[in-house]
Amino acid sequence: xxxxxxxxxxxxxxxxxxxxxxxxxxxxxxxxxxxxxxxxxxxxxxxxxxxxxxxxxxxxxxxxxxxxxxxxxxxxxxxxxxxxxxxxxxxxxxxxxxxxxxxxxxxxxxxxxxxxxxxxxxxxxxxxxxxxxxxxxxxxxxxxxxxxxxxxxxxxxxxxxxxxxxxxxxxxxxxxxxxxxxxxxxxxxxxxxxxxxxxxxxxxxxxxxxxxxxxxxxxxxxxxxxxxxxxxxxxxxxxxxxxxxxxxxxxxxxxxxxxxxxxxxxxxxxxxxxxxxxxxxxxxxxxxxxxxxxxxxxxxxxxxxxxxxxxxxxxxxxxxxxxxxxxxxxxxxxxxxxxxxxxxxxxxxxxxxxxxxxxxxxxxxxxxxxxxxxxxxxxxxxxxxxxxxxxxxxxxxxxxxxxxxxxxxxxxxxx
Amino acid sequence: xxxxxxxxxxxxxxxxxxxxxxxxxxxxxxxxxxxxxxxxxxxxxxxxxxxxxxxxxxxxxxxxxxxxxxxxxxxxxxxxxxxxxxxxxxxxxxxxxxxxxxxxxxxx
Ligand SMILES: Cc1cc2nc3c(=O)[nH]c(=O)nc-3n(C[C@H](O)[C@H](O)[C@H](O)COP(=O)(O)OP(=O)(O)OC[C@H]3O[C@@H](n4cnc5c(N)ncnc54)[C@H](O)[C@@H]3O)c2cc1C
Ligand SMILES: [Zn+2]
Numbered sequence: 001x002x003x004x005x006x007x008x009x010x011x012x013x014x015x016x017x018x019x020x021x022x023x024x025x026x027x028x029x030x031x032x033x034x035x036x037x038x039x040x041x042x043x044x045x046x047x048x049x050x051x052x053x054x055x056x057x058x059x060x061x062x063x064x065x066x067x068x069x070x071x072x073x074x075x076x077x078x079x080x081x082x083x084x085x086x087x088x089x090x091x092x093x094x095x096x097x098x099x100x101x102x103x104x105x106x107x108x109x110x111x112x113x114x115x116x117x118x119x120x121x122x123x124x125x126x127x128x129x130x131x132x133x134x135x136x137x138x139x140x141x142x143x144x145x146x147x148x149x150x151x152x153x154x155x156x157x158x159x160x161x162x163x164x165x166x167x168x169x170x171x172x173x174x175x176x177x178x179x180x181x182x183x184x185x186x187x188x189x190x191x192x193x194x195x196x197x198x199x200x201x202x203x204x205x206x207x208x209x210x211x212x213x214x215x216x217x218x219x220x221x222x223x224x225x226x227x228x229x230x231x232x233x234x235x236x237x238x239x240x241x242x243x244x245x246x247x248x249x250x251x252x253x254x255x256x257x258x259x260x261x262x263x264x265x266x267x268x269x270x271x272x273x274x275x276x277x278x279x280x281x282x283x284x285x286x287x288x289x290x291x292x293x294x295x296x297x298x299x300x301x302x303x304x305x306x307x308x309x310x311x312x313x314x315x316x317x318x319x320x321x322x323x324x325x326x327x328x329x330x331x332x333x334x335x336x337x338x339x340x341x342x343x344x345x346x347x348x349x350x351x352x353x354x355x356x357x358x359x360x361x362x363x364x365x366x367x368x369x370x371x372x373x374x375x376x377x378x379x380x381x382x383x384x385x386x387x388x389x390x391x392x393x394x395x396x397x398x399x400x401x402x403x404x405x406x407x408x409x410x411x412x413x414x415x
Numbered sequence: 416x417x418x419x420x421x422x423x424x425x426x427x428x429x430x431x432x433x434x435x436x437x438x439x440x441x442x443x444x445x446x447x448x449x450x451x452x453x454x455x456x457x458x459x460x461x462x463x464x465x466x467x468x469x470x471x472x473x474x475x476x477x478x479x480x481x482x483x484x485x486x487x488x489x490x491x492x493x494x495x496x497x498x499x500x501x502x503x504x505x506x507x508x509x510x511x512x513x514x515x516x517x518x519x520x521x522x523x
Contacts, residue, residue: 241462252458254437255487299435300417303464303488309416310431343458400454 001196003108023188024195029202032228033061035382036220037235038207038243040064042073042183042368043360044235045190045201046375047382052197054376055383060199061229062191063222065206069187072237073368075305075337077260077282077294079273080369081118081178083145085134088393089346089407090141095390096373100181103372109189111181112287116271118178119153121322123167123278131173145175156272164321167278180273180284186371210247216355217247232357233382238303238338240361249353251361252399253342257307258297258365261315261334263326265289279318283326291326293319297339297365307336339364346405349378350387350395358382359396417490422497424477436470438462439482440502442523464488466511466518468503471495484511 002008002021012019035051037044040062051057062068080100082093099106100113122128131147138145150162153172162169191201202224209221210232219228234243238255265288273284282294295315298308312334320327342348342362347370349360360378363370377390387395393405417430438460444452461467467487472480482500484493484507493514494507503521511518 239464241460242464250455250459250461252454252460254460254462300430300469300485301438301462301467301487302490304490308430399458400450 001192004110023192024201026203027200029061029063029200029205029222029224029227032219032230033200034059034229035231035233036060036227036229037062037233038220039071039234039236039239040068040187040191040201040203041071041235041237042069042186042190042371043237043363043374043378044233045187045194046371047233047235047360047378048194048199048375049190049197050376050379051383052194052199054379057383058197058199060194061227062194062199062201063205063207063220063227064201064203065223067203068191068201069184072337072339073187073371074184075260075335076183076368077284077292078180078183078368079118079178079275079282079284079294080113080181081175082143082369083118083120083134083138083173083175083178084407085137086405086407087141088405090138090143092373092377092390092394093370094141094143094373095376096370097177099372099376100369101177103181103186103189107189107193109185109192111185111189113179113181114287115177115179116273117156117174117176118273118275119148119156119172119174120275120277121153121169122171122173123164123169123276125170127278128170131171134173143175144177145173148172148174157270157274159269159323159325160274161322161324166321169322178273183368186368190375207243208246210243210354210357212247212354217357230356231382233378234352234357234359234361235378237361237363237367238340240340240359244352244359247352247354247357251348251359252396253340253348253362254301255303255338255340256297256300257302257304257336258339259295259307259311259315259334259336261293261295261312261331262286262290263293263329264332266291266329269325274322276318276322279321281315281318281322283319283323290332291329297341303338305336305338341365343399344404344406346407347374347394348396349374349381349391350397351381351385352396356385417492419471419483419492420495421473421476421479422481422495423473423479426473426476428473428476432473432475434472434474436472436480439468439470440521440523466493466515468521470498486515
């Protein structure tokens with residue numbers, strides 16, 4: 001792989017950009033791999049990357065039914081933060097956030113990580129207490145956050161209306177090292193690095209069945225034929241139940257639509273991310289100048305990648321209340337993704353009832369921020385056959401044991 | 416917009432008047448059941464891609480619960496039926512099979 005650098009840009013500029021290589025190869029599948037990862041979203045690609053980087057396992061195929069990064073990884077509002085309450089969540093999300101800090105250098109790919117700061121508004125007395133508690137928990141967990149008052153909120157985000165008609169802004173939980181990154185670039189950067197290690201990324205190839213022998217996986221059936229494997233990693237987000245069904249087990253989750261929209265591009269007016277959880281509005285400004293808006297989920301099971309219009313209305317109403325200056329903006333695009341929401345709103349990483357088969361799902365509405373940490377922890381789980389410290393609390397067995405990680409991590413909202 | 420006809424009051428209600436109640440026809444396990452049965456009842460879901468039987472409540476209408484059969488990959492509604500039953504009516508299953516030859520019928 002030729003490295004990207006300032007020198008490479010100068011070199012290519014001098015020869016009409018004729019020397020850029022393809023970022024990743026598109027090989028035909030082999031008959032068998034040591035590990036097959038199903039799903040080339042951020043979590044699947046990061047898993048493959050750390051299998052190679054941390055464990056030297058490179059005889060790996062990543063099988064994707066559409067195009068890589070075309071699932072939720074390319075559809076989210078890219079908010080990155082790690083200010084969670086429970087210790088297992090803080091550990092894995094903070095691991096992810098810290099890996100984001102050096103991801104561009106590590107992958108030699110500009111993922112445009114922008115630690116511009118994330119604030120979660122407190123708009124009820126209950127939220128003030130909740131966020132103060134989180135700030136104390138974060139101090140113990142080594143996650144830098146702070147509870148700030150309304151004046152500081154206004155100073156950090158001048159376009160906000162503090163004295164809204166329904167819910168005045170009473171304060172905020174502020175994580176200065178949270179922010180955003182370019183979602184496609186995260187998928188592309190990992191894909192390029194995986195391909196460079198000799199892994200096969202096989203796009204437009206749907207897994208339609210799981211082969212097993214005596215309770216252990218032996219391969220998958222795909223639209224490009226049967227492909228064998230010694231170990232299988234399932235990382236298909238909203239389609240997790242369907243894939244698990246092929247392997248003969250059920251999951252404690254449901255798939256619902258979550259929507260987002262962006263406005264026409266405008267001049268820079270906001271250099272932080274604001275989340276208003278009470279009124280369900282999430283706002284940040286992309287580098288292109290669009291205002292990026294996250295909405296809420298629909299209540300019913302859905303696989304269509306489009307959501308209900310009345311949720312868009314609700315979201316926009318809430319945002320106009322909080323940021324009156326956006327009331328005349330035109331919206332450019334709106335889209336939906338299918339998110340996998342578990343019973344306790346926390347993700348699942350671990351073993352499954354089928355031998356040598358591992359699952360990573362349930363990130364729901366909030367898994368973009370987790371991509372590197374989740375890949376790191378899941379690669380360890382696959383390589384060693386049992387989860388390590390980061391992944392262990394997220395096993396599926398927590399539902400039968402009643403050992404929930406009750407976080408509302410993926411709670412019905414985009415974040 | 417999703418529109419379901421409430422079998423209780425007969426109104427064709429759009430989704431802003433309705434609340435989704437999740438997978439229908441779950442067997443309820445309570446105190447004294449095995450851990451696995453209790454977990455299954457509380458958390459495990461079919462989450463079907465395709466024909467899905469589900470509970471709805473006409474919350475901003477008559478307030479009553481009912482059932483619906485709906486396709487989760489197209490949002491086509493096959494029909495609605497009363498809440499007082501443990502499985503979908505046979506005529507509805509027949510109707511769905513005619514539209515979807517691959518549909519194998521209702522199972523728990
Ligand atoms: C509108 C919206 C806003 C969001 N906002 C945020 C946010 O601000 N911050 C945040 O942290 N998170 C956010 N999220 C959540 C985040 O996008 C997801 O948690 C994350 O991207 C999941 O990544 P993934 O790799 O697990 O899944 P995906 O990116 O969905 O990848 C799964 C892949 O598996 C493939 N696949 C499925 N079935 C098969 C099969 N049978 N065979 C082969 N391939 C298959 C799919 O095509 C897909 O490409 C948001 C989500 C949405 C929809
Ligand atoms: Zn009614």
